[in-house]
Amino acid sequence: MSRIILPLIGLALLAIVPLIVTDYGLGLLIGAATYVTLASAWALFSGQTHYISLATVAFYGTGAYTVAVLNETLGYGAVLLCAALIGGTIALVVGLATLRLRGVYFVIFSFGLAELVRQLITWYEVNVTGTLGRYIFLDITTRQIYWQMLGLAAITIALTAWIHRSRLGMALRVIGDDETVAAHSGINLARVKLLAFVLSAVILTLAGAITSPRYVYVEPSIVFNPTISFLTVIMALLGGANRLWGPTLGAVPLFLIFEWLSSNFPDSYPILLGLLFIGVVFLVPNGLIASTERLLGKAKGARG
């Protein structure tokens, strides 16, 4: 029971925090909630299957840009729905083309996807609509953005927990270990991978859509910032991408560290990021949770 009750209590506490913090604090909370969502959604697909997606910002940016384009013509709910549909469709097309092949093709494609979407939107805006750069005027308070993002994070983690216990989760884990065995055991590889990838992409797109009012002014080069993809991957890896709470555990501290680094060392920020990333790959390849468990296990073994 405590597996459900404790997170719910935590969620309730997090929901009332904005009533007491400053605007700056609230900004940090939104950022942390956003990265918890992004890292968890990323891990939902990539953590289990080891298909490393470098395309987080392609979906995040698509979500933000959809809001920027549609916010004056449609109601907020309808805009979110459109964003989810668009993100899901892109994921479906990309997945259909690349997920039936070896993982490396998928990685390469996802690597360039954000740049591709960015250039296509830029080209379209410049040549067809003639408006590069858009404003988002929505009647949404910062607190509401926080609550929405907190809700999305909670949904993502709950969904992940459910998937971990479902046939889908089991299929994903088998695929991550050995696709040949998976196929000969009766798992429909393409369908399982596609389903998880699209689910993950829809959440990433919604995260971009929900935070977009914070930007006020949106332009492809702002919302398709590759650093977002990069941060998402490193956060999920640090905590442990195949664990339920791994991405959260990586996202919160790293987000705070990155905030501090980017305001105090703006010039050397990318260097520090790169070093940190390489450090994670070499030192905690299976994530902090797994490393801690191993250390504890060893300590236990030494005592016993």
Add this chain to the structure above:
Amino acid sequence: MLSTTLILGLVLGGTYALLALGLTLQYGIARIMNLAYGEFTLIAAFLVVASFQHLGVPPLVALPFVTIAGYGFGWLLYQVMMRPLVARSGSSGRLEVDSILATFGLLFLIQGVLLVGFGANFTSISYLDRGIDVLGVSVALNRLIAFAICVLAGGALVVALQKTRWGLIMRAVALTPGSAPLVGIDVNRVARQGFAIGSALAATAGASISMYQTFSATGGVVFTMKALVIVIMGGVGNVPGALAAGLALGLLETFVATAIDPGLTLAATFAIFLLVLLWRPQGLFGART
């Protein structure tokens, strides 16, 4: 008009082919999917430009030094960074994911260093840029030189791989890294060499790019992307395939840029990539299984 596109496309394709050669060696022989490859070329490009602007060293003189430095850089990087990953993964197939992640980190690290060192602005130099008449089309001399470098380096590599004992060993490791040790091949040494030569080629490509193209510290991803697409088109580890695919991509891009819109060249690259993946994922020149 058509002949202009054809010649300019071939010249651009030459650089792309050179760019892709290094990547196909790194992935084909060393099994490292190097996402920081474009940043390798940028380091070389910035070094050539800096030594030209500040020390007055002509890029053509700097080029051999940059190439040798590229080899050393790749050698060192393989030894320090990639070798431990190879050792850790053993035969578990984990190397692919690990190398992707490690070089993804390296990408940001190098980009950060370049930003600190050279700033975020676009850089270019004017060097040997007078027009030369080629079959009635005026082509800048620096582009022709870049093309000549590609033909020389690429041709030498093809001959070396096909005709020498060294090339045979390289190809053996590329085909079956598992059984190469059975015939006395030191796979680690060969992989390191493959990675280092790949870096040297990246540096050569970077130096030739710096002579005629505008570039910036954040543009490495696009180079990597194009090189990757060419490698897939040509078939992984297939050197002649990469050369042909590189030329083809150069032609395609020039055609799209002149006939449709320069803003859509990357989209065209991706479209080709998608077509190849859907139609012949083993590469245009690979054997069908």
Add this chain to the structure above:
Amino acid sequence: MSFLEIDRAVKQFGGLRAVSDVSFTLEKGEVVGLLGPNGSGKTTLINLVSGALPATSGDIRLDGLRLTGLSRDRIARAGVARTFQLVRTLPSLSLVENVMITAVFGRHAHWGAAARRVALGALEMVGLSDRAGVAAADLTYIDQKRLELARALAAEPEILLLDEWLAGLNPTELAEGVALIRTLHQGGLTILMVEHIIDAVRALCPRVVVMNSGELIADAPTDIALADPMVVSAYLGGEVDA
């Protein structure tokens, strides 16, 4: 109509015809050995039946259902289970999870307690039930082979394809393995087994089919086939395996 029908199966790799017009049938409950020197196309044939490779031409039917052209997972769900020549276990999963997957994703689509029961039953058969919770990465080679067989059994298959499952076992383990396969046979399972160990083949298979250079050169009771001059020269002409 036979239970498994292989009708003029062909697999072409470029200029190499790895499987050339091979036809034979298995009746339900039969245990048949698939013999032949190295490179004769045995594993390729197993791959054609299990869908790992698409056949260039020909027909393969299981109980009337055409398998050729179906994907690997569809064929698995149709009741074909297999082991691999080079053992494939799932290192990050526990033993019971390793075995459970075929019960979950196979044709009976068990879930929860039922899937667990099937998996534990299969582990019991191969003698691994006391270690159900252990990670598969920690197993010895012979135990990995056992685990793989348990995984195939948990699919509750119509037909079991064994690709040199007995290879690499020591004499004691070999005797255990032979006894295990005999038990499966007595339980009514249909088995097609690629095998080099002739003693085991004699002990288990009343009938064998023999391949050489992609072609079927014998399909006869085991004693007769093994005395056939064509079969003998195929083995002696090629490399002889222990």
